[in-house]
Amino acid sequence: MTQRDMEKPWYGRPAGRPFIEQQMHEGLHTMMNRLYTYRPRDLTTTDLEALEIELAERLTRRRFVIGAGGLIGAAALGACGAGEATTTPTAPRASTGYPRTVEHAEGTTTLETKPTRIYTARTFSELDALLALAVIPVLVGSFPGRPLKSWQIANGAAQAEVMDMTGGQPNLERMTALDIDLVVVNEGLSRIVPEEVDALRQVAPVVALPITLNFIEQLQIVAACLDLSIAEVETTIAAIEAAYAAFTVAQPPTNIAAITVAGGIYMPTTEHPASELMQRIGLPAFSAPASPLSVNGVVEISAELLDEIDAEIVLGLEREDPALLDELEASPIFQQIPAVQNGKYYRLSLEHSDGLIAPSILSVPVVLAALQDIFSTRDQG
Numbered sequence: 001m002t003q004r005d006m007e008k009p010w011y012g013r014p015a016g017r018p019f020i021e022q023q024m025h026e027g028l029h030t031m032m033n034r035l036y037t038y039r040p041r042d043l044t045t046t047d048l049e050a051l052e053i054e055l056a057e058r059l060t061r062r063r064f065v066i067g068a069g070g071l072i073g074a075a076a077l078g079a080c081g082a083g084e085a086t087t088t089p090t091a092p093r094a095s096t097g098y099p100r101t102v103e104h105a106e107g108t109t110t111l112e113t114k115p116t117r118i119y120t121a122r123t124f125s126e127l128d129a130l131l132a133l134a135v136i137p138v139l140v141g142s143f144p145g146r147p148l149k150s151w152q153i154a155n156g157a158a159q160a161e162v163m164d165m166t167g168g169q170p171n172l173e174r175m176t177a178l179d180i181d182l183v184v185v186n187e188g189l190s191r192i193v194p195e196e197v198d199a200l201r202q203v204a205p206v207v208a209l210p211i212t213l214n215f216i217e218q219l220q221i222v223a224a225c226l227d228l229s230i231a232e233v234e235t236t237i238a239a240i241e242a243a244y245a246a247f248t249v250a251q252p253p254t255n256i257a258a259i260t261v262a263g264g265i266y267m268p269t270t271e272h273p274a275s276e277l278m279q280r281i282g283l284p285a286f287s288a289p290a291s292p293l294s295v296n297g298v299v300e301i302s303a304e305l306l307d308e309i310d311a312e313i314v315l316g317l318e319r320e321d322p323a324l325l326d327e328l329e330a331s332p333i334f335q336q337i338p339a340v341q342n343g344k345y346y347r348l349s350l351e352h353s354d355g356l357i358a359p360s361i362l363s364v365p366v367v368l369a370a371l372q373d374i375f376s377t378r379d380q381g
Contacts (some may be wrong), residue, residue, distance in 0.1 A: 105187035115182035128360035131155040134310030215361040257311035261324040272297030317353035
């Protein structure tokens, strides 16, 4: 299965069948079949236990967020209470000079020389981490419908060549011609599309950045690869902290949900990084109906569960094909959601949706401004 397969509907919709009818037709058993599509059928109990231990360790490492004022540790997000200890993540260890071995989110990578021609596999936080350090990659991988964001263009990303990933695989010949000497991906890509990452390793060393609100963790890995200092980003971190502090809501909602459509109906849960961002600005984490298909803080729900969304506010998140969300919004069952009936449904653009779902050091101020507009409108109404 290619990354493109992951980003398009898993099952074709019979001609003439309405969207909502199709969603209800698929039902619980189909969602479970989808889950098993991603898990090898010969996965043993021991394998599952090992994965559970690894996940617990990763979640434990991610409980801390870096603040301004010397890049010191700030209060932990999510499950950590106000009385718990804080810590400052240590920089990834790298050898002096080159060759050097750099620790990253998925192990270690040895760099024979200082990289100067970089490829980022996607246009999400891995690209933003580079741009925040004034590093413009030579090549960026992108799927149709995902243009560069405004904050990326403002930081020079338009100077990079964009590689069309429509076929689901990188153009290795083009990467070789451009003499790519470092590939930067987000953590987890090697598990979702291992064939793509294996192909990338044929061209250049690969490092993986963690998906986290601890943006310094991402920057430290990039800095270790390129022999850079991260001192200059202290101002950027201070700006993010100021944006957090400036966010105001007259009457914070008690419950908030977000919904998107991309081949299925998806909702972020309390475990998603977007929920951490919401909590950081004093809003509740995203809620979602219980679903048997929950992966990486996202649940897929069938259409009949839409009437279980009892959140005071619902956000609609655009994806590559906004028409899918249009169709959902027009459906009778969607119109029965209490927040929709009460005029408390708000739709975010693709850019703002991407910035919320995959928050980065550059996207957060822009996303917070969009959210502030929403809640200011709601408070005035």
